[in-house]
Amino acid sequence: MKTSWRSASxxxxxxxxxxxxxxCGQEAAPSASSQNVGATAAxxxxxxxxxxxxxxxxxxxxxxxxxxxxSPGAKAASAGKLAVVTNPELGKVLTDNAGLTLxxxxxxxxxxxxxxxxxxxxxxxxPVPADDATAGAGIDKSLLGEVTRTDGSxxxxxxxxxxxxxxxxxxxGDVNGQGVGGKWYALAPTxxxxxxxxxxxLSTREDPNLGEIVVDKNGMTVYRFLKDTxxxxxxxxxxGACLEKWPAVGPVEANDTKGVVKKGLMSFTRxxxxxxxxxxxxxxxxxxxxxxxxxxNGQGVGGxxYAVAPDGKPIGAPKK
Numbered sequence: 307m308k309t310s311w312r313s314a315s316x317x318x319x320x321x322x323x324x325x326x327x328x329x330c331g332q333e334a335a336p337s338a339s340s341q342n343v344g345a346t347a348a349x350x351x352x353x354x355x356x357x358x359x360x361x362x363x364x365x366x367x368x369x370x371x372x373x374x375x376x377s378p379g380a381k382a383a384s385a386g387k388l389a390v391v392t393n394p395e396l397g398k399v400l401t402d403n404a405g406l407t408l409x410x411x412x413x414x415x416x417x418x419x420x421x422x423x424x425x426x427x428x429x430x431x432x433p434v435p436a437d438d439a440t441a442g443a444g445i446d447k448s449l450l451g452e453v454t455r456t457d458g459s460x461x462x463x464x465x466x467x468x469x470x471x472x473x474x475x476x477x478x479g480d481v482n483g484q485g486v487g488g489k490w491y492a493l494a495p496t497x498x499x500x501x502x503x504x505x506x507x508l509s510t511r512e513d514p515n516l517g518e519i520v521v522d523k524n525g526m527t528v529y530r531f532l533k534d535t536x537x538x539x540x541x542x543x544x545x546g547a548c549l550e551k552w553p554a555v556g557p558v559e560a561n562d563t564k565g566v567v568k569k570g571l572m573s574f575t576r577x578x579x580x581x582x583x584x585x586x587x588x589x590x591x592x593x594x595x596x597x598x599x600x601x602x603n604g605q606g607v608g609g610x611x612y613a614v615a616p617d618g619k620p621i622g623a624p625k626k
Contacts, residue, residue: 330537330570330587382432382471385439385462388450392511393481393492394599396500397525400445400464400493405478408434408469410499412489416466419453423470431470431483431490436462445495465497502599507558508583510565513602513613516621520566520585520614522555525599526592528585530620532610536587540574544591552591552604552611554582567617586618 386403393399400408409431413422423431436452439462451463462469472483472490483490484500492500502525513519513527520528529552535541544552557573570586582589593604593611604611605622612620 330539330572330584382435384437385434385469387440387442388445389442390444390495391479392525393479393500394525395502396481396484396492397502397505397599398444398494399481399500400469400495401478402434402471406471406475407479407481407483408464408493409472409483409490410464410467410493410497411470412491414468416463416497419451419463419466419468421453421455421461421468423468424456430473432473433459433461434469434471436460449495449497463497464493464495467493467497469493506564507562508555508566508585509563510616511600513600516602516605516613518565518616519602519621520590520616521599522592523558526596527600527602527604528555528590528614529593529604529611530588530590530614530618530623532612532620532623534589536570536584536589536618540572540582540584540587540589542576542582542589544589545578551594553594554580555590555592556583557581558583565616570618584618585614588614588618590614 383402383404385408388408389401389403389405390398391401391405402408411421411423411431414420415422421433423433433455437460439450441447441450449465451466452460453463453468455461470490472480472486474480474482481492484492494500502523505521505523505525507523508520508528510518511521511525522528531542531544531552533543535543542554544554554576558571560568560571563571566585570584570588572587573581573583574589575581584590591611593601593607595601595603602613605613609624612623615621
């Protein structure tokens with residue numbers, strides 16, 4: 307694992323992806339339980355775990371009391387292989403190998419890395435040890451580093467930011483520490499604060515019923531209208547009241563996408579002057595009755611609306 311914060315910061319910016327859009331007359335190549343956000347948790351500088359707050363099996367001490375990295379003889383559970391999970395409210399969130407959410411503290415610094423959470427703070431927010439942390443799928447291993455704490459222990463850093471767990475997170479997927487004191491936030495895989503706003507303009511997620519589907523920057527499902535046309539030019543036949551139910555997705559730069567086939571990825575101007583995005587030259591939309599990220603209420607509506615695969619094909623549509 308790399309330990310230099312300078313090298314971590316140099317690789318934090320990925321090279322821009324070249325746009326590979328082509329004329330729409332060409333066929334595209336074949337494509338390759340919600341938790342509540344803890345904004346209501348105890349406020350204060352670092353939050354308060356409360357008396358007898360257990361931390362589940364993730365900490366490995368079996369006593370129901372959270373370990374403190376600043377207490378003599380205390381040893382926090384190792385991080386193991388880090389993972390990325392998708393939270394409906396926060397988007398992509400970093401977890402340890404037990405599925406426990408990792409957090410960052412606004413009072414800390416990333417350049418250079420420094421932890422300002424000691425004493426009681428480190429009891430409520432146990433620092434994540436750096437010793438055996440490794441990068442799982444979707445995590446740039448060069449962003450993993452370490453910082454030496456005041457007690458001499460090594461703490462894991464992500465993109466320079468020291469990483470912590472929260473004593474009130476008992477189960478995998480809990481995000482009770484989110485927003486505590488206005489200073490604690492779940493970590494995104496990049497080291498930034500987890501937020502749906504940090505999602506690419508278009509990306510993909512794994513839906514339990516539909517498989518891999520395209521979502522917009524807010525994590526909302528993207529759809530196709532079977533009455534539209536893609537070739538030789540994109541034409542949307544959803545107008546007027548239809549657009550109120552099925553808002554058109556606005557233009558997205560090719561380098562602001564992830565997992566979506568780039569060929570035929572372009573925008574066009576509708577007759578009303580509004581620009582709309584396409585995938586494989588097919589106009590795409592969201593659905594007004596999808597209220598939360600992960601909703602797929604538009605799937606199959608009227609036998610003409612279907613979620614979109616990464617290559618632009620409508621998932622589950624009747625075969626012609």
